[in-house]
Amino acid sequence: MAKSKKFLKLAFISLLTVAMLAACGTNAEKTNGGGNEGAKNALETIKKRDKIIFGVKNDTRLFGLKNPSTGEVEGFDIDIAKALAKQILGDESKVEFKEVTSKTRIPLLQKGDIDAIIATMTITEERKKEVDFTDVYFKAGQSLLVKKDSPIKGLKDLKKGTTVLAVKGSTSSQNIREKAPEAKVLEFENYAEAFTALKSGQGDALTTDNAILYGMADEDPSYHIVGGTFTDEPYGIAVRKGEKELLDALNKALKTIKSNGEYDKIYKKWIKKDFSK
Ligand code: GLU
Numbered sequence: 001m002a003k004s005k006k007f008l009k010l011a012f013i014s015l016l017t018v019a020m021l022a023a024c025g026t027n028a029e030k031t032n033g034g035g036n037e038g039a040k041n042a043l044e045t046i047k048k049r050d051k052i053i054f055g056v057k058n059d060t061r062l063f064g065l066k067n068p069s070t071g072e073v074e075g076f077d078i079d080i081a082k083a084l085a086k087q088i089l090g091d092e093s094k095v096e097f098k099e100v101t102s103k104t105r106i107p108l109l110q111k112g113d114i115d116a117i118i119a120t121m122t123i124t125e126e127r128k129k130e131v132d133f134t135d136v137y138f139k140a141g142q143s144l145l146v147k148k149d150s151p152i153k154g155l156k157d158l159k160k161g162t163t164v165l166a167v168k169g170s171t172s173s174q175n176i177r178e179k180a181p182e183a184k185v186l187e188f189e190n191y192a193e194a195f196t197a198l199k200s201g202q203g204d205a206l207t208t209d210n211a212i213l214y215g216m217a218d219e220d221p222s223y224h225i226v227g228g229t230f231t232d233e234p235y236g237i238a239v240r241k242g243e244k245e246l247l248d249a250l251n252k253a254l255k256t257i258k259s260n261g262e263y264d265k266i267y268k269k270w271i272k273k274d275f276s277k
Contacts, residue, residue: 043243052084052095055109056077056098062215063119076266081097098113100119102168120140127238131240132240132241133237134237134251136235138235142210143207144227152205152226153226155180158205164203165197165203166185173187210229
């Protein structure tokens with residue numbers, strides 16, 4: 001009797017273990033974006049799915065902005081993503097775009113919701129601990145946006161009593177605390193919210209990359225960029241750590257579009273100013 005009880009207990013524990021292992025398997029599948037039966041890595045998953053899922057901005061003019069009349073996202077990052085998909089999967093339409101913000105992009109990548117981030121993202125040593133980056137595909141630098149009649153002409157004017165607006169999870173928000181330690185920093189979820197806040201007088205200046213600020217000044221000419229750039233912001237495409245095959249494929253595709261003129265065409269279409277200097 002005691003023996004059969006022991007046996008039952010053992011059988012139960014084995015069953016439980018099998019069930020737990022099965023659950024783990026389902027989770028791992030999820031982290032690879034699904035549809036990855038037998039796929040060894042992110043690139044294989046993409047090839048099986050025949051589509052790359054990119055995390056992109058939806059609120060950043062010139063880089064990733066949702067067009068309300070078509071529902072499509074448009075911008076430099078979007079066109080580069082399509083050009084890369086054409087190289088890797090043979091067709092620029094083999095992409096899916098999911099919205100990310102500066103704060104959500106790394107967590108969404110880690111969760112497996114997206115394969116890669118192409119969203120005005122600066123390559124930094126700190127971020128390299130969490131994700132792997134491709135080669136640089138765009139060079140920006142942090143600057144300030146103010147109303148044209150503002151007395152603020154540069155960093156030195158961000159004294160005590162001034163408020164600077166920034167976006168959560170951005171390098172700009174971190175950097176400004178070092179560069180203008182006396183100023184108060186107000187953080188927002190995304191760039192649309194931050195610009196609306198600037199327009200409604202919640203702050204004296206908005207800080208982020210010059211290329212993003214340029215898009216705002218272009219939208220509302222009563223604002224302009226002041227004080228030049230005070231950081232280097234080289235953009236890279238991020239993938240989950242260790243996804244070497246995908247990283248190599250993206251770097252190879254980037255090289256190809258840079259040498260076949262496609263990159264230059266996209267650059268000219270969106271970036272009217274030269275931000276690389
Ligand atoms: N390039 C900067 C960053 O990666 C600012 C732009 C952004 O918030 O995406 O943090």
